[in-house]
Amino acid sequence: MTMTTRPGGRGSPFLKGVRVLDVTGALAGPYCTTILSDLGAEVLKVEPVSGDGMRARRMGPGRRSLPFDLIHRDKSSLAVDLKAPEGVDIVRSLARRSDVLVENFRAGAMARLGLGYEDLRPDCPDLVYCSISGFGQFGPMREAKGIDLIAQAYSGLMSVTGSTDGQLAKAGFPVSDLGSGMWGAIGVLAALLRARAGGGGAYVDVALADSVAAWSLWEVADYVATGVEPAPLGTAHRLAAPYEAFTCSDGATLVLGAVDRAWEALCAVLGVDLSGDARFATEYERFVHRESLAAILQARFSTATRDHWMEALRAAGVPCGPVNGIGDVLTDEQFAERGLFVHDEDRFGQPTIVNTPIVADGAPRARGPAPVLGSDTAAVLAGLGYDDERIAALVEAGVVGVRPSPGAASTPPPASEPVTDSARAVRAPR
Template sequence: MSNKTRDGGAPGKAFLAGVRVLEITGALAGPYCTTILADLGAEVIKVEPVAGDGLRRRVVGPERRSMPFDLVHRGKGSLAVDIKHPDGQAIVRRLARSSDVLVENFRVGALARQGLGYEDLRSDCPDLVYCSISGFGQHGPMRDAKGIDLIAQAYGGLMSVTGSADGELAKAGYPVSDLGSGMWGAIGILAALLRARAGGGGAHIDVALADAVASWSVWEVADYLGTAVPPGPLGTAHRLAAPYQAFECSDGRTLVVGAVDRSWPALCRLLDIDLTSDPRFASEYERFVHRAELAGLLQERFDKRPRDDWMARLHDAGIPCGPVNTIDTMLDDPQYAAREMFPRDAERFGHARIVNTPIVSDGAPRASRRAPVVGADTSRLLHELGYDRTRVDQLVADGVVQVAPGVVERAVG
């Protein structure tokens, strides 16, 4: 059994222990980026408006809980401050001096107008890694355009190849450009931190939602370069291989199967269908060209047995396969339970489940605590910056900051 654990384990220290991250974000891309960093051990301070981040008001379920906010802001602190106010801007600038990373995901130039852009901070913070996530990036003819996940999926070509084989388009079910740009941001930040720690100075990381989507077009671009025909949607089929798609079973449940050259003969034996000598399916390329005919022949066989029966047989034969999980079955899947992807800890996180960062290691402590209330860390951070109790009270009275009830007495003398 591996000694790597979700909670950091005994052997090592958290990868990003001692790294402080300022997060000035909204929506999903920036917060997801910093959630990854928090799960790797960084101290993440969410800088949010005095009234709280807008995502806090996006509630779900009969209890109207802010679950979207909770899931992407767990393990972070909260500094509630008005960055449009000069005193608020001064607080963030002072805090940046003791930070290693700043992540923002507003429209290009928005923070610069508040005196908090990369060029505004770099003289006082020469080692700061400043990550900007936007719809189309910091330069180019689209730099000022509003960018959201749906637009990025369309602009980056993903929507043109997603959907049913009859040509009906669809967006990806997950907000992949938001999540993907958050991941690219985290990768860039980690690389820049290595350089900064080696004495190479800070950096401005520029990540775009549209770029994140376009960067995943490897198979589709290869298809187009080889055929000069723009690829379209294929349903669940693969761009370059077959059989590699979903099949319905006798119990109405769906199974996905991917059989490349080495497993093709085994699949034919298992399905009791002699196709290995058929010239239409003699090679991986021929099977791809005739994938529709092949899928019809295989579907007739999969109709004969229940999904789990087929899964057991395919697994024993060494043929890649798996179920099409719904969200509820995914949450309770035993494999994910073993990997602690969706841990249950209502006391620790404030609700029954969370979605973990998929890195298992003795240096990745993972989800550490629940999402903060608005202004949970304002007093502590202001005290750290040298503000006394009187000054904090005045900032609260002026609407520059918000302090969570009951916190100021403990954090500021």
């Protein structure tokens, strides 16, 4: 059945009432908790007193950090120094009131702070604890530094990405980070189901390298079948042809004409008769001779505009689509109708927000801006039973940071080393 109407949003958010403690930095961990937030969870971001390092990445003079705001929208902010015992006590207390904790430090870093899963488990038996790291919590690569590009290379992705002349390339998007965030969210949701059913908490271990290597389905099938190392193919498909991008007179279009019905329609649209050429008689032969076939088709595509060919191909039932730039994507009518990009600076404090691509009754998606550093520290501590005098003492000692009142001087960074620097000793978050 084809759905022709948009979900009405009548139900309550899927994760209403779920409390997530976000002890993350950079991209993979924050993306995981943003997905949970967009599904309705209440997310408290724990960050250094000096602020998450991503806050410093401003994309223009006088503007807030767009990268930070994109991946921390709808969250609250607790500024706390995890090097200080009092800071660790605060996070332990919050864990007892949380359903989920997500962290993405190097393996073992949270345990060295006394905040590992086994440290918290006695007091938090139902806690779902998710660790995202470069290579996971066990194995010979456990201690190795793992960032997005390293994971792309280690997982085999970089060996099959790039042009047919052997020039390697990374994926254009940080797929290791984003994919790990997605796998983390999937694991958390599954563990929450078990916890809510009375099965207790769980430890979810996600690795950047695993996340990308798990997508190598076609490449593994190719290698197992042939024994030959898969190589970069540009835009071509690993197992079918024609199935790639062709350059038109004013742009490129991706065309899928591998199966017989689409192949015949493609030839008719292009006005080429290849019915008598044995090289292209079957799907398999077209795949074997894909380079020769691509050259013939490219000569025809270059004679007219992209829109001309796409209109004709779509009318004939041949799958095709434009190769869009980011500027095209941000103004595309389909994405606009789906609400994937939200252009509302008054609401989000930034001109554009990238939404979570889950459209469903009960999924609220992006709702509000990212928090100001320490904007919720005082309220969080008060909720834990700290009185004003004790909160003030913690601020004075540099253990926590609070958002200053309007017109007040900003709280200076603590004299002691902030957690952003200490993270180098306990292994920096991804």
